Amino acid sequence: MAKTNPGRFFEDYRIGQVIDHAVPRTVSGGERALYHALYPARHALYSSDEFARSVGLPMAPLDDLAAFHLVFGKTVPDVSLNAVANLGYAEGRWLKPVYAGDTLRSSSEVIGLKQNSNGKSGVVYVRTRGTNQRGETVLEYCRWVMVRKKDLDAPAPEAVLPELKPVLAPEDLVIPEGLDFTKYDFTLAGEPHRWGDYAVGEQIDHVDGVTIEEAEHMLATRLWQNTAKVHFDATHREDGKRLIYGGHVISLARALSFNGLANAQMIVGLNGGAHANPCFSGDTVKVWSEVLDRAETAAPGVGALRMRLVATKGGAPFELKGDDGKYLPHVLLDLDYWTLVPR
Template sequence: MAKTNPGRFFEDYRVGQVIDHAVPRTVTSGERALYHALYPARHALYSSDEFARACGLPESPIDDLAAFHVVFGKTVPDISLNAVANLGYAEGRWLTPVYAGDTLRSSSEVIGLKQNSNGKSGVVYVRTTGSNQRGETVMEYCRWVMVRKNDPDAPAPETVIPDLKKVLTPEDLAVPQGLNFDNYDFTLAGEPHRWGDYQVGETIDHVDGVTIEEAEHMMATRLWQNTSKVHFDATIRPDGQRLIYGGHVISMARALSFNGLGNAQMIVGLNAGAHANPCFSGDTVKAWTEVLDKADTPAPGVGAVRLRLVATKGGAPFELKGEDGKYLPNVLLDLDYWALMPQ
C-alpha cells in the first residue's frame, strides 16, 4: 500500500468538496524577521510594537501578506501540488489581525471546475478560509488554479464557474477593532502623504527595483511551506526553469510600493489578482500603482483606498495591456486591493 501522496489531479476534485489542510502553524516574531529580510518591507505598523500601540492595536501584527502566505501555503499540497499555474484571486478579506503566538490553519471548498479544451488540464476554483486557535476567521479568499490531469481520458466534469464579486464594497472591509489613526505619526511612518493627498486616477511609479535571486525565492517558498512542484523541480517545466512563487512577486511589489504609498498601512481586501506572465530567477521586479477608488471607514482617522498594483520586469511604467487587450509580456502581476490609510 502506497504511503506517499502524489497530490490531487484535476479529475480528483468535485464541486462542494471541503478539504481541511494540514499542518497547523504557530507564527512567531521569527516570521516577521524573515519576511523583512526577504523583502524591503518597512511599513511602520508591521515594524514597531510602539507604533502599532499608538494606532490602537495591542502590538504589531504579522504582515498581512505574511499571514496570507502561511494560510496559502497550507493549501498547496491539496490544491496546487500538481498545478501548471496559479491564475487569479477574488473576494479576499483580512478579517482579524494575526499576532505572534497565533496558530493558523486552513480549509478550502471547491466552488468551480472547468476542463481545458486540450483535455490535459483544468481550472479548479476554491474558497479558502484561514482561522486562528480561537476559531476566528483571520482571512478568506477565492483563487483559481490550472491543475494537470493524471488520466487524460478521465471524463470532463460538468463546468461550474462561480459568480464572484469583481470588487469588494467598502462595507465588505473589516477594520481591526481599536484601530485609530487620529494621532498617526507621519514622521515615524516615513512619508507625509495622507488619504486626502491621493486622487482617483493618479498613477505612482515606485521607482526602485529588485532582482529576483534563486536562493531567496527558494527560502521564501520553503518559509511558507509551499510545496508546489513547479517552484522546486526544474524538470517539471519544458523550459527547465523553476517558476517563482506568485506570492513572492506580490510581496516584492507591495514592499516596493512603500516609496509613494508608505502610509497605505494595512491590506484589508483583495478584489482581483492575476499573475500575467511567469517570473524567473534573474528578472528584475519593478512596480507602479494606480489609485482606483477611495472610501471613508467608521474608524477614527482611517480611510480606505483601492489600489491597482502592477509588477513588471522592465518596460515603461503605466503600460499594462496591448491593443489586443492582453497583458504586455513584461507585466508579471496585476493586483487590485484595498488598504487602510490615515486621513
C-alpha cells in the same frame, strides 16, 4: 501499499468538497523577521510594537501578506501540487490581525470546475479560509488554479463557474478592532501623504527595483511551506526553469510600493489579481500603482484606498496591456486591493 502523496489531479475534485489542510502553524516573531529580510518591507505598523500601540492595536501584527502566504501555503499539497499555473484571486478579506502566538490552519471548499478544451487539464476554483486557535476566521479568499489531469480519459465534470464579486464594496471591508489613526505619527511612518492627498486616476512610479535571486525565492517558498513542484523541481517545466512563486512577486511589489505609499499601512481587501507572465531568477522587478477608488470608513482617522499594483520586469511604467487587450510581455503582476490610510 503506497504511503506518499502524489497530490490531487483535476479529476479528483468535486463541487462542494471541503478539504482540511495540514499542518497547523504557530506564528512567532521569527516569521516577521524573515519576511522583512526577504523583502524591503518597512511599513511602520508591522515594524514597531510601539507604533502599532499608538494606533490602537495591542502590538505589531504579522504582515498582512505574510499571513496570506502562511494560509496559502497550507493549501498547496491539496490544491496546487500538480498545478500548471495559479490564475487569479477574488473576494479576499483580512478579517482579524494575526499576532505572534497565534496558530493558523486552513481549509478550502471547491466552488467551481471547468475542464480545458485540450482535455489535459482543468481549472479548479476554491474558497480558502484561514482560522486561528480560537476558531476565528482571520483571512478568506477565492483563487482559481489550472491543474493537470492524471487520467486523460477521465470524463469531464459538468462545468460550474462561481459568481464572484469583481470588486469588494467598502462595506465588505473589516477594520481591525480599535484601529485609530487620529494620532498617527507621519514622521515615524516615513511620508506625509494622507488619504486626501491621493486622487482617483493618479499613477505613482515607485522608482525602486529588486533583482530576484534563486536562493531568496527558495527560502521564501520553504518559509511558507509551499510545496508546489514547479517552484522546486526544474524538470517540471519544459524550459528547465523553476517558476518564482507568485506570492513572492506580490510581497516584493508591495514592499517596493512603500516609496510613495508608506502610509498604506494595512491591506484589508483583495479584489482580484493576475500573474500575467512568469517570473524567473534574474528578473528585475519594478512596480507602479494607480488609485482606483477612495472610501471613508467608520474607524477614527482611517480612510480606504482601492489600488492597482503592477509589477514589471522592464518596460516603461504605466504600460499594462496591448491593443489586443492582453497583458504586455514585461508585466508580471496586476493586483487590485484595498488598503487603509490615515485621513
